[in-house]
Amino acid sequence: MRHIISILIENEAGALSRVAGLFSARGYNIETLTVAPTEDPSLSRMTLVTAGSDDIIEQITKQLNKLVDVVKVVDLSEAPHVERELMLVKVRASGKDREEMKRMSDIFRGRIIDVTETTYVIELTGTSSKLDSFIVAIDQTLILETVRTGVSGIGRGDRILKI
């Protein structure tokens, strides 16, 4: 099953490779991984999407907790949470495709953030599955480039990951 794991980690050189190294050494997979400093610059927050049985997820969270630099670990998908991913798609947009692409972008609540005579760059935010759906919905042959940030997530309401 897919799990979203949030990690609060010391913002130090090598912290990311400790996490990434743990996953490769123990044969766990990483679907997406995002990392950036928090409002407290001494801490970084990572959101990691992985998949595995309950036993494997239990081991993953235990092994992450064992890393000396890791302050806290939470499996966000255990309880209500919000997840978002941002995608930029560069598409060919000329002739009749231009209007159609604008319409699809509007339907998915995307924003066109760069325009040339023949291309658009569409910014789209949402759950990973919404972004997947957009890719499927538009004409595949018009996609020039896509880039995704990976998932960021946060617990709903009083679920707070902080020290």
Added chain:
Amino acid sequence: MELTGAEIVVRCLQEEKVEHVFGYPGGSVLYIYDELFKQNQVKHILVRHEQAAVHAADAYSRSSIGKIGVALVTSGPGVTNAVTGIATAHMDSVPMVIITGQVPTAYIGQDAFQECDTVGITRPCVKHNFLVKNVKDLAETLKKAFYLAKTGRPGPVLVDIPKDVTAQKYAFSYPDSISIRSYNPVVKGHSGQIRKAVQLLVGAKRPMIYTGGGVILSDADQQLGKLTRLLGFPLTQTLMGLGAFPATDHQHLGMLGMHGTYEANMAMQHCDVLLAIGARFDDRVIGNPAHFGQVARKIIHVDIDPSSISKRVKVDVPIVGNVPDVLDELIAQIESSDRAALPGNIAGWWKQIEEWRGKDCLKFKQDDQVIMPQFVVQKLYEVTGGDAFITSDVGQHQMFAAQFYKFDKPRRWINSGGLGTMGVGLPYAMGVRFANPDAQVACITGEASIQMCIQELSTCKQFRLPVKIINLNNRYLGMVRQWQEMFHGNRYAESYVDALPDFVKLAESYGHVGMRIERPADVEPALREAFTRHKDDLVFMDFITDQTANVFPMVAAGKGLSEMVLAEDL
């Protein structure tokens, strides 16, 4: 007062009461060596290969209470040579601090001479590591290294120090204590969980206690003894756990696992309540976890590392905590529980165990022609009164040592269990001897393993270390040959050890005593001579042993614990 980085390193070692540092100098650590040279408090032990420095420091920790082994090596090849030693210590959770030189900060990443990415290379085989880029962080980082190494689940911690940092100056002050917000190991066990455990234990019909290296690392042998006698349960210890509970005690069923005793493995498989303490159910211990899971039993698991719990075997009552603290509370709760029915309830189980024990699964035949390796270990046990520190290398001789030398005290059995590193035996013996300067130390090894760190005979000469090397020489990589015989149709691919040196002459050329023993009748007299007349000498005892001896019982890889091959089956 302003000190150079190198002075700070040495002052930190002094503050930590470090008496010995095992190391090998080189370009990047010259300032540190210069400071070591100027003082007498921290003694440097010069080895002949960096791997041996780390192994010796590792054994220094393993064989002592509260002393931490320290190794010091230079950048690049110094570090890569040390990696085997670091990984060995890591797999067995041995507390240790490794200080490594690094090229100057401005050179890092430039493919400089003797540069390697030390923190990157060692990251998967240390508990934690640091690269100190600024001299102002140096003292605090070293404090953290010692703190991390010995607290929680112990392990090796590496501090990489660029050469320019050892030359820069900074005001020295050593922190009295340290706290790391991201690191808070649990000490006390959860009382509710302990209560559940007690209920299971006093209600057991076929109970079993299974203990590992965690009991030794946490010095919980007193508590373990008290608990085991209080309950009257049978007990088995892993290879890493031997000595925590006396092997000569009737409640001890011997080691379990791949080469465990018949009674220990059968009892482990068929028990209804299992109390696991500081052990991790690894593949050499329980064999195939699916086969192990076929028998319904309740498992209580005490360990300081939550990730060791329910990793390979699902556990019913996990208790995370420091073993002695948890055992203290377990004992207190058991003492106040109603357990009058317990001895009666488990009487039938003990009867069954005695039947299994009656198989005498370790028996072997010693004729008057060819020396059996088991016989040598037996005689060594007798001659040393069971009181020596025994190091071993890896292979058949290691298993014979574990089976036939009955360890009654903790920290006396020093070997590489997790990583299984050939070559550790001699440097381990050195480390043991520095930590226990008056102790008898014997290294049980084979003609293949001993050659992997044979250069340390020179270190032993320099420091006059009277180690007794018990070389069980069968001219084969014995364990490899045994697997080839059993699983590869007797095709002995590259397992014959050809072109051996004359070990007697080799030992003599290093200024030691050499003996070759070829007849069973000579085994005991030779050992007596080594431990009496040559008490203060290193004696290399080359025992020419049977080439066909195999280690039994054996649970083949992937098989279940109760699916043992016994010597009598063949």
